[in-house]
Amino acid sequence: xxxxDLDALLSTPLGDVADAGFSKRVALAVAQREGWRxxxxxxxxxxATAAVVPFLPGAxxxxxxxxxxxxxxxxxxxxxxxxxxxLTISFEQRLREWQFAL
Amino acid sequence: MSTDTxxxxxxxxxxxxxxxxxxRLTRGDAALADDLAQExxxxxxxxxxxxxxxxxxxxxxxxxxxxxxLMERRKRKEEPLDELPESASPDPAPASxxxxxxxxxxxxxxxxxxAALTLCYALGHxxxxxxxxxxxxxxxxxxxxxxxxxxxxxxLEAES
Numbered sequence: 001x002x003x004x005d006l007d008a009l010l011s012t013p014l015g016d017v018a019d020a021g022f023s024k025r026v027a028l029a030v031a032q033r034e035g036w037r038x039x040x041x042x043x044x045x046x047x048a049t050a051a052v053v054p055f056l057p058g059a060x061x062x063x064x065x066x067x068x069x070x071x072x073x074x075x076x077x078x079x080x081x082x083x084x085x086x087l088t089i090s091f092e093q094r095l096r097e098w099q100f101a102l
Numbered sequence: 103m104s105t106d107t108x109x110x111x112x113x114x115x116x117x118x119x120x121x122x123x124x125x126r127l128t129r130g131d132a133a134l135a136d137d138l139a140q141e142x143x144x145x146x147x148x149x150x151x152x153x154x155x156x157x158x159x160x161x162x163x164x165x166x167x168x169x170x171x172l173m174e175r176r177k178r179k180e181e182p183l184d185e186l187p188e189s190a191s192p193d194p195a196p197a198s199x200x201x202x203x204x205x206x207x208x209x210x211x212x213x214x215x216x217a218a219l220t221l222c223y224a225l226g227h228x229x230x231x232x233x234x235x236x237x238x239x240x241x242x243x244x245x246x247x248x249x250x251x252x253x254x255x256x257x258l259e260a261e262s
Contacts, residue, residue: 001258006251009204010223014122022121022136023113026143030109033144 109150112159113143119225120163126220127171129209138174142167157231164225165235168217175213207257215250218243 072078120142124135145166146153153162208216214236221232222243233243 001255001262003255006255006258007223009200010219010251010254011226012201012224013226014119014126014220014224017118017121017125019114019117022117022139023110026113026117026140027110029140029144030147 109147116160116163119160120167123164123220124167124171126216127213138170141170157234161231161235168236203258203261207254210257211250211253215246218246219250222247
């Protein structure tokens with residue numbers, strides 16, 4: 001075998017590997033890992049908060065809350081902001097589920 | 103379009119190259135190559151923000167695939183990848199007897215030689231690009247290519 005033949009043989013592109021569901025398996029694995037990451041980022045702050053709560057000055061917070069509650073309840077701007085936040089989060093979740101279902 | 107759907111398109115576009123490269127590295131072990139390819143794409147997804155656009159995306163993926171292969175080789179101390187039984191052919195559709203002979207001879211080379219030859223010849227990368235993908239000095243890659251090529255030539259000539 002001469003050098004030219006060997007070079008030609010070596011330069012032959014690798015054959016196409018049929019997808020055969022590989023891309024879907026990767027997408028599924030990505031979605032699963034993202035799910036774990038999302039759960040971790042959701043529940044870790046909740047767990048951290050729960051761990052801190054017993055050490056907070058409850059009486060002082062309750063007193064402050066009693067002053068603030070009427071103000072918050074009567075705030076239209078705050079209600080709109082809360083509604084917008086809830087809608088954005090649920091829309092994003094639905095969109096992500098829909099994209100992975102494709 | 104979101105990162106997820108974009109990434110799905112990237113997987114579809116590059117899966118053949120990455121899986122083909124890994125099949126060459128694993129000497130035709132398609133199942134192991136596909137596991138490593140999946141890990142490659144998962145790592146790529148995690149590190150997507152780190153891709154700076156220097157070199158092609160395919161080269162970047164091949165670099166991750168090579169790292170994954172090395173990690174797997176280190177993990178399998180009791181059964182190194184270089185001693186795995188040789189499968190028939192890493193190529194899903196070997197075109198000719200010469201191609202089959204090449205794959206058999208290729209399986210006898212070191213992983214570094216297989217990788218360097220595959221990148222520089224079959225995948226069309228320059229020596230410099232191959233050096234970046236394999237995280238090796240340019241001179242080392244050139245000597246892997248040269249030595250691997252000489253070994254292949256000797257083996258193929260002995261067979262014929």
